[in-house]
């Protein structure tokens with residue numbers, strides 16, 4: 024929106040250079056930009072109360088006129104957030120934080136400079152007339168006064184622009200911090216819809232523009248108001264008959280400005296929609312929490328009676344309640360029931376179609392299938408990077424979407440095809456993102472599990488070796504990423520095996536890791552591996568074959584794999600097998 028506004032302002036600037044038009048556009052731009060950085064919430068309650076009163080209580084009932092959006096739909100198609108100038112200023116004021124003294128200092132300097140500048144013409148005229156009349160004492164007094172005012176206005180003007188420039192810099196910094204923090208926690212689907220360019224522009228140019236309004240325009244407005252008022256008082260005291268026609272023209276200009284400022288009405292309408300949405304959300308939350316909690320209360324009441332009647336044991340009741348309260352520990356059972364999915368950016372292309380899959384805790388399952396059959400998408404849904412369009416995913420019997428997403432992701436280790444390593448030592452790379460304190464031996468243990476310890480130890484500085492682009496092969500990078508995932512001790516480990524792009528040495532790494540994971544009790548966990556090579560699926564419990572967004576085989580073993588793969592898949596794997604034979 025900020026970009027399109029920027030473009031439209033640019034167009035307006037090139038088409039119409041009228042200062043009035045530019046002023047109106049600038050104000051609208053400022054409000055729109057401010058709304059990007061502020062959550063909706065400061066609602067105009069007086070308006071709502073007024074509307075509610077005018078509609079009566081009946082308007083608020085289900086399907087009552089209070090919820091009706093058609094009037095606004097018809098009147099307005101702009102999706103901007105409802106933020107008024109004052110709201111935007113208040114929020115920006117909060118952003119200044121502890122550095123408000125800079126603004127106060129700037130305002131003080133601004134006031135003194137403005138008053139000095141207003142006083143100068145009167146004293147200048149007085150000194151000219153006193154010189155003309157030969158009144159030397161008055162002339163020197165006026166001249167001294169002029170010099171003092173000159174010095175004051177010079178120093179204070181400098182101080183004013185310095186203070187606002189510093190406030191401007193602080194504001195840009197904070198806006199970017201807040202915006203960046205907000206971007207980091209967006210859903211993956213948000214990044215599908217937004218281009219990198221527009222996000223970069225928000226962080227860069229838009230923040231800069233918004234703070235420019237604060238750093239320059241606002242203090243200029245304040246200065247002009249003070250100087251205008253002073254000039255008006257001066258004019259009125261000099262000659263009110265001359266001043267009144269000027270005032271009439273100014274009044275006319277103010278009316279024209281206010282006509283351009285009519286968009287406020289749209290902001291009010293949008294604020295009203297926001298309030299109704301919040302109210303609907305509040306009602307939903309209230310109903311959900313009350314019903315959810317009442318199941319626990321009922322469980323305790325009825326369960327207590329059943330214990331007294333010896334229908335259930337205390338242990339059974341405790342387990343029952345604990346399941347309802349929260350999933351304490353992830354065992355690693357995964358169940359996908361009738362899951363369908365399409366990407367938000369391509370809603371007409373179904374990727375997963377009524378998919379059903381069940382993975383038991385500690386099972387090692389390989390997912391195979393031709394490129395584009397939806398394997399990575401399936402994993403993306405398990406990681407809750409996206410929500411299924413239809414169907415449900417359960418972890419240990421609890422719907423995935425009801426679990427705390429951060430907590431859940433801590434329990435899942437994921438290693439993608441191109442894992443990212445940081446320019447720091449190998450030890451820190453393995454430790455990266457681990458939510459608990461770990462010792463050197465834990466890091467080595469994880470590296471051993473990932474078959475990385477041997478090559479790390481052979482490096483000149485071992486675990487202290489700094490990772491750089493040319494130091495490690497693709498397979499070695501992946502082993503470090505697996506060590507990183509294993510160190511977090513996830514209940515579910517998902518490996519997206521690299522495709523043919525990697526070197527020959529990496530051919531066996533997933534196979535070895537899977538072998539270790541299956542045979543070491545400390546490493547027991549559910550493992551899902553997206554396999555591209557036959558060698559990988561040798562050691563798994565089960566092979567799941569995907570084709571065109573569906574699971575066509577869900578429980579074949581390695582020995583029967585080749586025999587039962589569908590013809591299409593078989594051809595693909597035969598080709599791989601032949602290539603391998605030719606190579607060897």
Ligand SMILES: Nc1ncnc2c1ncn2[C@@H]1O[C@H](COP(=O)(O)OP(=O)(O)OP(=O)(O)O)[C@@H](O)[C@H]1O
Pocket residue numbers: 215366368369374392393394395396397398399400401
């Ligand atoms: N972010 C996305 N937005 C839109 N479409 C996508 C996105 N990611 C994947 N797709 C499409 O979804 C389909 C399934 O892709 P997916 O990556 O899940 O297949 P895959 O079986 O993992 O393939 P490969 O083995 O090549 O990794 C493909 O047609 C792909 O183009």
